[in-house]
Amino acid sequence: MSVPKLKDPSLNLLLVDGGAEGPALVVERFREAGYKPTWRQVGDAAALREALATQTWDAVLCAHGIPGLTALAALRLMRDLKLDLPFLVISPTGEEKAAIRAMKSGAHDCLARDHLERLVPAVEREVREARHRADLRAALAMLHDSESHFRTLASNLPGMVFQLVRHSNGEMRFMYVSEGCQKLFGWKQHDLMESSERFFCAVDQEDSPRLKKALAESARAHAPLNWEGRIRSRNQTRWINIHSLPHATPEGELHWHGIVTDITRSKDIEGELRRSREQLSELSSYLEGAKEEERERIARDIHDELGSLLVAIKIETALLASKLPAAPAGLKQKAAAIESLLDQAMGTASRVARELRPGILKEFGLPEAIKCQVEDFAQRTGIACRAQTDDGLDGVELEERTSLALFRIVQEALTNIAKHAHASLVAVRLTRETGNIVLEIRDNGRGILDSDMAKPKSFGLRGIRERIHSLGGEFSVAAGEHGGTHLALRIPEQPGIDAAPAEEEPQQRLF
Template sequence: MQTAPSRRDIALHLLVLCDLSAMIEKLRSSWQWEGPMPEFTAVAGLPALRSTLRAQPWDAVLHCLNHAGCTPTAALKTLRDRGLETPLIVIAEPSDQRMAMKALRSGVHDVVFTDRLERLPAAVEREVREAGQRADHRAALEMLHDSETRFRALASNLPGLVFNLQRDPAGRFRFLYVSEGSTRLLGIAPHELRGSAERFFASLLAADRQGLIASLEESAQSGNPLLWEGRLREDGRWIDMRSLPHRGDDGTVLWTGIATDISRTKNTEAALRESRAQLAALSFHLEAAKEEERERIARDIHDELGSILVRLKIEAALLASKLPAELADKARSIENLLDQAMGTASRVARQLRPGILKEFGLAAAIECQAEDFAHSTGITCRAQCDEGIEADAETSLALFRIVQEALTNIAKHAHASLVVVRLKRENGNIVLEIRDNGRGINECDLDKPKSFGLRGIRERVQSLEGSFHIASAEQGGTLLILKVPQRQGDAVAASEAEPVIQPDLF
């Protein structure tokens, strides 16, 4: 039992190669189709076929054997020369079966004998459908070819190596694809890498090779992107590999990514690190020179100016005892002014080089600085320091200078009425917190090019390998927090100790 042909909503356009009008009428009368009747157009000979093919598209060509004015092979060649997928169906008399089979072997799509023309609609429908599928397949292949061409052009012009690296369940690696960039990057041709992935691993330094294998293993296990940097064995150039893993059902892992030459970036980073190290060394030298100069000035204030002020006070006291009563008040006023000058000299000396820092430690120096700040500015300043905090001289001096700088900034900019300084130990670190209730700080304030105070604090903390954070507090004001490692300083021999300036000079 034959299946009825599917209904078609659009009439087919059939080109009939035949010089017999009776055959056309026979085809038309025998057509059994649940749909519109096809439009039959009859031509004869190759010239007529060529001109008719140019006139419009055709769904199929029917070739009446011995009545077409050309052979099936010539008609088929005409269709192929024009790149057409139009099916060619031969209609033959039963007596021409041998010629019909020969035509079928030459490439025609089907043969229908005149005594079985009821097969023609189904044959036409099948061949038209398959011709459409062939056309779609060819279009897909052309699109795939264009896409592959564009991909290869893109990959070859990228500044690096595009690759597909596969690892099988046994742990063996194989490159499925390698772009032409492998020659520029590694000096190895793509076909050599596809033949042996070991060529790539062998081109790396031994230590970096093990790092890449470990990174591939971690990426395969976790599914995280592969991010690896390493050096080539031959010339020491740096390469960077970035890829995403895809795990197959059979246990294979495929990485698709790119490897690029980052030697210039690495050299720039190294130069930048060296420049920063030189700047840090210069900054350290300047700070050391500054501290030496401060110490010299403080010593001069103590030894020279202090002695002069003491002698002046003694002389003023002797003079007051010998003056008449009406002049004694003036002498005592001079003594009071000398007391103020001595106090000011003592405070300046402590700020320049606090002897209390060496004698009693960091906590006492911070508490003394808080008292001096409150006295000189009128801003309440509370210092809370844990007992027993011991640090080396460099750390103690840096933290003391940070407290000085922070309090100076608060006095200049914060408009605060209360400052709290907290010094404590935390997990092997010394933590310094300075909080005020002023107007707070904005992000733009942190980025100002002339914020030398904050920049100096940050550089001091970095020199101590610590961390630094400053921001507006939740309840208003500004909060500064820094952490530095607690390093115990070695005891200094008394013979080698620097001269100590007393906390109260006079």
């Protein structure tokens, strides 16, 4: 017994034959070749139709010359049922013309009944080819389904899916664009695939160089492309985002697969938020200005009117006490206590007036004002506090609003430390670095937590951040490296002018 050439030795054969001798010879040939055939014999058209419609067959072997059922009729029946099966005709010797007609009509092979040596090899060949055709149809069906799913998905995405190819000669061409191109650009798919220049010409003239540069960089580094810019579409300006990944081919081509999305609405919202932020910033600056004016008025009233009244009261009290030489000792002590309270009141009024409107800031400058504030803080709270200022600040004339903002920030920070930090040591450092004013405040207290900064009523930090933002500066606050809290800010000497970033240098430790 031979070894079958097909992987599966079992074959399901449909034998179309009106006699008994022919099918037996055919089956015996397959058994000798090592196969285990299962078979069924039919002898008329009705039985053939029923067998083809209800069972699966590997091959149909049709004898020529069956009364009422010719090989050509059997072939037509298979076509009607849309079956692709190996169909081999077995004809008597001398029926060459009939064999030729069968072959022309679609039979896969014709064999002489007296010479069946080619039967098994012919069936093996045709079965392999039929199975290959079936696999190909299945693959094509899967490919069709996959393409259909992809096109459905692409057509429902909010944008245009694309494949852009840069050929080895530098020419750019869209190999595929989804239906979203019509909504974005007003063109049909074949318009863009026919000429990619339509797309590049639609890009705003100011943004076009940026797109070309981004594409060139993506091609050079084989890096993802993520670009935002404007296009002109239907006499309107739209914002788009292009996101794609490049892929190089062995032929020297570069393929970008990606999506173009309409981000006009997002850009509009972004613009509205920016304008709202600018308006809030302007309102905040206005309120700060109004607050400073009110502070100046109150400080002036305290200094001029309340201070004068307290001085007058003290003088009158001193005169009154001098006219009581024979008064009881308790009464003199009362007069002395009143004078002491008046001294405290005058000191408090003077301190409040200075805090409301620090005259030292105008007379001696920011460094001296901060030193004075630090000394006053240490005296009032008992917390050790020292200030360090840079000699490079000498002769630097800051705008009044910049000096005042930095002074208020120091005030606010020291107030927060006194209330919440439980610190025993505070250090304030004011320096000048490459056109920037840098202020650092550290303490050795309990430290600040992320939850503290996220509190909805942390108005102190919000106020500091808003002041810095209005001056075009940077602000950060975090837990210190060795405990406590570290507040750092950097603002340009002249707000509105971008200063160069400071060079990295070892930071001097404050404590």
